[in-house]
Amino acid sequence: MSPQLRDPAPAAVTVTSTVPAAPVAPVAATAAAAAELHDLVIDWFGANARDLPWRRPDAGPWSVMVSEFMLQQTPVSRVLPVHAQWLERWPRPADLAVESPGEAVRAWGRLGYPRRALRLHAAATAIAQRHGGEVPREHADLLALPGVGEYTAAAVASFAYGRRHVVLDTNVRRVFARAVTGVEYPPGATTAAERRTAAALLPADEATAARWAAATMELGALVCTARSPKCGACPVAARCAWRLAGSPPHAGPPRRTQSYAGTDRQVRGRLLAALRASPGPVPQSTLDALWSDPVQRARALDGLVADGLVEPLANGVYRLPG
Ligand code: SF4
Numbered sequence: 001m002s003p004q005l006r007d008p009a010p011a012a013v014t015v016t017s018t019v020p021a022a023p024v025a026p027v028a029a030t031a032a033a034a035a036e037l038h039d040l041v042i043d044w045f046g047a048n049a050r051d052l053p054w055r056r057p058d059a060g061p062w063s064v065m066v067s068e069f070m071l072q073q074t075p076v077s078r079v080l081p082v083h084a085q086w087l088e089r090w091p092r093p094a095d096l097a098v099e100s101p102g103e104a105v106r107a108w109g110r111l112g113y114p115r116r117a118l119r120l121h122a123a124a125t126a127i128a129q130r131h132g133g134e135v136p137r138e139h140a141d142l143l144a145l146p147g148v149g150e151y152t153a154a155a156v157a158s159f160a161y162g163r164r165h166v167v168l169d170t171n172v173r174r175v176f177a178r179a180v181t182g183v184e185y186p187p188g189a190t191t192a193a194e195r196r197t198a199a200a201l202l203p204a205d206e207a208t209a210a211r212w213a214a215a216t217m218e219l220g221a222l223v224c225t226a227r228s229p230k231c232g233a234c235p236v237a238a239r240c241a242w243r244l245a246g247s248p249p250h251a252g253p254p255r256r257t258q259s260y261a262g263t264d265r266q267v268r269g270r271l272l273a274a275l276r277a278s279p280g281p282v283p284q285s286t287l288d289a290l291w292s293d294p295v296q297r298a299r300a301l302d303g304l305v306a307d308g309l310v311e312p313l314a315n316g317v318y319r320l321p322g
Helices: 031-048 061-071 076-089 093-097 101-108 115-130 139-143 150-161 170-181 192-201 206-222 264-277 284-288 294-306
Strands: 317-319
Touching: 031 192, 031 206, 061 076, 061 115, 061 150, 076 101, 093 115, 101 115, 101 264, 139 150, 150 206, 170 192, 170 206, 264 284, 264 294, 284 294, 284 317
Parallel strands: none
Antiparallel strands: none
16 A cells, blocks of 8 residues: 555645635645535535446446546546446456457447556456455555556545545546645646645545545546636635636646547557457458558557557458457
8 A cells, every 4th residue: 555645634735836815714724624625525526426337336346447447538428338338248357357358459449548458358367366356455456456557546445445545536636736736737747746735635534535535536527627617616616726816827838638630549549440340350451441641550550569459460460469
């Protein structure tokens, strides 16, 4: 378990932003303010949380784990149907583990970033081999699974088992950046300062901490959104440091916007879609017809092979990994 996750909480949080004097104290300036923040956000979550399959009482840890892999870079609306198909076909990790990695890639559909399918398959295999087919409860055991990083280990331990962990995804980081630090956007990559803030804000009680993790994530997803935060509907609006500072515009480096059309990602997506749609190997000539630029096409295909998503066979044919 990561040491910072055991930090005492909630004590005073050091806020380094330029938040002006305001009639209402910014959130989390004191332990009492942090406790009030917990109540506000958790009560809001109780009234507004979306009914998602992986949050239902009958959703097991495997459902939570699959959702966490899928949601990392894909919106909920696109994840929902694939998650349902996945759980129906592979209701337990062991069911997926006996399939080929290629079947996981095929079932991933158009969720994007398909290496996640390979990682989930590898994690399922390790769960079947090392943990008797049960998704482990302990953060350290989760973190030791292939393809599981700090975020996913914390999220699964928290959401599936109600454990006390800092769960810092993009949505949570944005909420803390605004409500606590007083800036519009968090840094490009998670910093130690963000982790300290999140650890200091983590409720001491395990069940409350797990609820807090889910609630802050939902607040970022539904209300404190990246481009148009709905401050009028926000439970912490009266104490939000960024709002109290007059909502100053982002002062950091320009934020990256991801393009897709014409990129190698688009070419890879087309090639992989053809392989997913075919029950058997696909000849090079079929792939060649999918993208006109031969250099970009070859680069994309080489990348798919290098990533283990496509397997070259003899005589210039390709298939999903066996
Ligand atoms: S008041 Fe607005 S900016 Fe502040 S946390 Fe709420 S939605 Fe985000």
